[in-house]
Amino acid sequence: MSEYVFSPYVIPFTAGLIFVIIATFYFWIKALKQLDPEETRKVKENLFSLxxxxxxxxxxxEVFLESLLHRKIFRQNFLLGLMHMLIAFGWFIAIFAEHIRLWVYTLNPIEPIYFPIFLFDFLRPVGAESAVGMSPAPMLFEMTTFMMVFIFLHDFFMTMILTGKALSIVKKYKPGLFGMTGGVKHNQYDKLIVMLLMLLFIPRMFAVGCSxxxxxxxxxxxxxxxxxxxAFLSYNFGQVLGGLGLASYESVFWWIYSFCIGAFFVALxxxxxxxxxTEPLFIFLRKCGVSTGKKYTGFSELEVLSCPRCGICFDRCQLNTxxxxxxxxxxxxxxEGVRDKEPDxxxxFKCLLCERCEAxxxxxxxxxNIRITQREKFNENKFKKDTNRYDYLDDAGYRSNGGNADVVYFAGCMTHRTPGTKKAMNALLNKAGVKYMNLDAExxxxxxxxxxxxxxxxEAQxxxxxNTKRIKDSGAKILVTSCPVCYNSFRKEYDLDGVEVMHHTQYLKKMVDEGKLNVKKTGKKVVFHDPCELGRIGGEYEAPRDLLKKAGTLIEPDDIKDDGLCCGGSLANxxxxxxxxxxxxxxxxxxxxxxxxxxxxxxxxxxxKTLEKVSxxxxxxxxxxxxxLE
Structure with a gap:
C-alpha cells in the first residue's frame, strides 16, 4: 500500500463514497428484514441450491442489458435509449478501465478506493515527474502501447458520457425528439443532483486536461x-487550457471534481x-422468484427505491396525453410520495390501473399492485373494516345444478349492463352444443x-x-367469462382446484378450432380495441384477432396490444x-x-359501455x- 500516492483533495470523494456505501447497505438490510416469510423462503431456497x-x-x-445498456428504453425510442446508455455505460466502463490500467501497473488488485478516480494525477508517464503544478510525487509508467490504449479508452468513454449529457440538455428543450412531452416536474433534490451530475464531468475534463x-x-x-x-480529448483540450494559462490550476480542478462527486454521493x-x-438487489430478488404480493413488504420498498423517475410512465399515461x-x-x-412516506x-386513487405505464x-x-397496497393503507385509516357486509349470501338460497355442467358461464356485473353480449354468448354456446350453465343468471x-x-x-374475500363454492358445485372443468376484469380475478384471486379459466374470446376460438362453431366471413372492416384487462393485464392478444380475421377484415389501429388505449371507464377509478x-x-x-x-x-x-357513451x-x-353471431 505504501507505493500509492495520497493527496488531501481525495477526502471529499472518499467521504462521499463511504457515506453512500453505508446508506446503500442500510437500505438493503432494512428491505431484506421487511421481506415477508414467503419471500424470505424463496430467496433462501434459491440462494442455497444449485x-x-x-x-x-x-x-x-439483466443488470448489464437494462441497468447499463438500457435495452428496454432503446426499444421504445432509440435516441432516449442512446442518451441513457452513453451516460450509464460510459461512466461504468470508464471507471472499470482505469481499474484495469492500475491493476496491470501494480499487479495488486487491492487499492485505495480513491485511486482509480484520480489516476491521471497519481500515475504519470516517465519524464513528467518534474512537471509544473504537480501533485505529490507520482507513480511513474512507461508510455507503452498498453498504456496508450487505456488513455485512448478513457477519452473515448468520457466522450460517450459528455455526448450523453449533451443529449440530456437537448431533451430538456426538445423532448419531442426523444418521444416525450417533457412535462415532468422533479422535486428540488432531484434537480440538485442532476446539476451535480452535469457539473462533475466538467471539472474532470479540466483536471485531466491540465494533468x-x-x-x-x-x-x-x-x-x-x-x-x-x-489522447484526442485530454491532450487537445489540455493544449487549449495550457494556452489560456490554466494548467497551473490542475490541483484546483481536482479539488472541485472531488467536491462535486463527493456531494453527488451524499445527495444520492x-x-x-x-x-x-438499489436496482441490482431488486433484480436479484426478482430472479429468485420474489414478486409484489398483496401486502407492502421490503420487496415493494426496493421497487419504489428502484424507480429512476425517468418520466416514461408520464408520457404513457392517458391522464397526461x-x-x-x-x-x-x-x-x-x-x-415519490410512497418513497418519502408521504403518499398523496x-x-x-386517481388512476385507471390500465397498466400502460407498467408495460x-x-x-x-x-x-x-403497489398502488393497491397504498389504497388499502388509506382505507385502514379511514374506514372501519366490515367483513360481515356480505353475510347475507349465506342465506341467499342459491341452488346448485348438481354438478351436471361441462362449462360454467359467468357473465359478470358489467355484462349484465350490456345484455347483448350475454345474449350472444348464450346463443353461440347453444349453437356449439356446449353443456353449460349460467352461474350468475340469478x-x-x-x-x-x-x-x-x-x-x-x-372485504372481497x-x-x-x-363464487368459489358455486363454481365447484357446478362440476364444470372450464369457467368462461365475458368480462376481462372477472377473467383476471378468477385467475389471480381464486383457488379453483383445476378449473380452467377462459375469457370468452379464448373459448370461442377453441370452439372454432375444434370445428364446433362455424364463423361466416363478412366484408366488413373492423378495428379491434384491446381491453386493458384482457391484453396488458391478462396477456391475451391473439385469440380475438384470430376470430376477427376469420369473420371480417381486421384493421389494426396505431395503438395496439401493449400500446392499447384505455377506454377511461375503469372500475379502478x-x-x-x-x-x-x-x-x-x-x-x-x-x-x-x-x-x-x-x-x-x-x-x-x-x-x-364507456365508448358507446361518447360515440x-x-x-x-x-x-x-x-x-x-351476426
Whole structure:
C-alpha cells in the first residue's frame, strides 16, 4: 500500500463514497428484514441450491442489458435509449478501465478506493515527474502501447458520457425528439443532483486536461501514433487550457471534481439516483422468484427505491396525453410520495390501473399492485373494516345444478349492463352444443375485483368464497367469462382446484378450432380495441384477432396490444370526474376510428359501455361475440 500516492483533495470523494456505501447497505438490510416469510423462503431456497448458478447468470445479464445498456428504453425510442446508455455505460466502463490500467501497473488488485478516480494525477508517464503544478510525487509508467490504449479508452468513454449529457440538455428543450412531452416536474433534490451530475464531468475534463498538459514531453509518440490522436480529448483540450494559462490550476480542478462527486454521493440516497445501487438487489430478488404480493413488504420498498423517475410512465399515461387533461398522478409522482412516506391520496386513487405505464417501465416495477397496497393503507385509516357486509349470501338460497355442467358461464356485473353480449354468448354456446350453465343468471355475486382494486381486499374475500363454492358445485372443468376484469380475478384471486379459466374470446376460438362453431366471413372492416384487462393485464392478444380475421377484415389501429388505449371507464377509478372520464374515452375513440372502420369491436362489456357513451353514433360498437353471431 505504501507505493500509492495520497493527496488531501481525495477526502471529499472518499467521504462521499463511504457515506453512500453505508446508506446503500442500510437500505438493503432494512428491505431484506421487511421481506415477508414467503419471500424470505424463496430467496433462501434459491440462494442455497444449485439454482443459484443460472440465477446469477441471468441476474448479471439483466443488470448489464437494462441497468447499463438500457435495452428496454432503446426499444421504445432509440435516441432516449442512446442518451441513457452513453451516460450509464460510459461512466461504468470508464471507471472499470482505469481499474484495469492500475491493476496491470501494480499487479495488486487491492487499492485505495480513491485511486482509480484520480489516476491521471497519481500515475504519470516517465519524464513528467518534474512537471509544473504537480501533485505529490507520482507513480511513474512507461508510455507503452498498453498504456496508450487505456488513455485512448478513457477519452473515448468520457466522450460517450459528455455526448450523453449533451443529449440530456437537448431533451430538456426538445423532448419531442426523444418521444416525450417533457412535462415532468422533479422535486428540488432531484434537480440538485442532476446539476451535480452535469457539473462533475466538467471539472474532470479540466483536471485531466491540465494533468496531461503538465506531462509535457512525456506524452510521446507511440508506434507512430501522436498523443493528439490516442489522447484526442485530454491532450487537445489540455493544449487549449495550457494556452489560456490554466494548467497551473490542475490541483484546483481536482479539488472541485472531488467536491462535486463527493456531494453527488451524499445527495444520492435522498434522490431519484438511489435507483443505481438499489436496482441490482431488486433484480436479484426478482430472479429468485420474489414478486409484489398483496401486502407492502421490503420487496415493494426496493421497487419504489428502484424507480429512476425517468418520466416514461408520464408520457404513457392517458391522464397526461388526453387533450385538456392536466393531472399529476402518474407513477413518477405516486411512487415519490410512497418513497418519502408521504403518499398523496389523490395520486394513489386517481388512476385507471390500465397498466400502460407498467408495460413500458424500464425497471419493470409492479406499479398497480403497489398502488393497491397504498389504497388499502388509506382505507385502514379511514374506514372501519366490515367483513360481515356480505353475510347475507349465506342465506341467499342459491341452488346448485348438481354438478351436471361441462362449462360454467359467468357473465359478470358489467355484462349484465350490456345484455347483448350475454345474449350472444348464450346463443353461440347453444349453437356449439356446449353443456353449460349460467352461474350468475340469478342471484349474481360480483367477482370481487372492484373491491380489491379500491383497496378493500379483505372485504372481497366473502364474495370470492361464495363464487368459489358455486363454481365447484357446478362440476364444470372450464369457467368462461365475458368480462376481462372477472377473467383476471378468477385467475389471480381464486383457488379453483383445476378449473380452467377462459375469457370468452379464448373459448370461442377453441370452439372454432375444434370445428364446433362455424364463423361466416363478412366484408366488413373492423378495428379491434384491446381491453386493458384482457391484453396488458391478462396477456391475451391473439385469440380475438384470430376470430376477427376469420369473420371480417381486421384493421389494426396505431395503438395496439401493449400500446392499447384505455377506454377511461375503469372500475379502478374512484377520483376521476365524469367529464375527465369522457375526455379519456373520447380521445381513445377518435384514435381508434382514425382508419375509418365499419365497426369498432371490443371484448369487454365495460369498454363497450364507456365508448358507446361518447360515440354519438359515429360508428357501431359491438362485442366480439355479437359480431360472430351476426
Amino acid at each position: 439454482r443459484i448458478v443460472p440465477i446469477l447468470f441471468s441476474w448479471v445479464k 496531461v498538459y503538465n506531462y509535457g514531453d512525456a506524452m510521446v509518440v507511440v508506434n507512430g501514433i501522436s498523443p493528439s490522436v490516442y 440516497p435522498f434522490t431519484r439516483y438511489m435507483h443505481i445501487p 388526453t387533450p385538456g387533461m392536466d393531472v399529476e398522478v402518474q407513477p413518477i409522482y405516486m411512487l 391520496e389523490e395520486k394513489v 413500458t417501465c424500464p425497471v419493470d416495477i409492479d406499479i398497480s 342471484d349474481s355475486v360480483c367477482c370481487g375485483q372492484p373491491l380489491i382494486v379500491d383497496g378493500f381486499r379483505d 366473502k364474495l370470492i368464497s361464495e 374512484t377520483k376521476l370526474t365524469n367529464s375527465e372520464e369522457r375526455a379519456v374515452a373520447g380521445d381513445a375513440l377518435n384514435r381508434l376510428l382514425a382508419k375509418k372502420p365499419d365497426i369498432l369491436i371490443t371484448a369487454c362489456p365495460l369498454c363497450k 354519438d353514433n359515429k360508428v357501431e360498437i359491438m362485442d366480439i361475440s355479437e359480431f360472430l
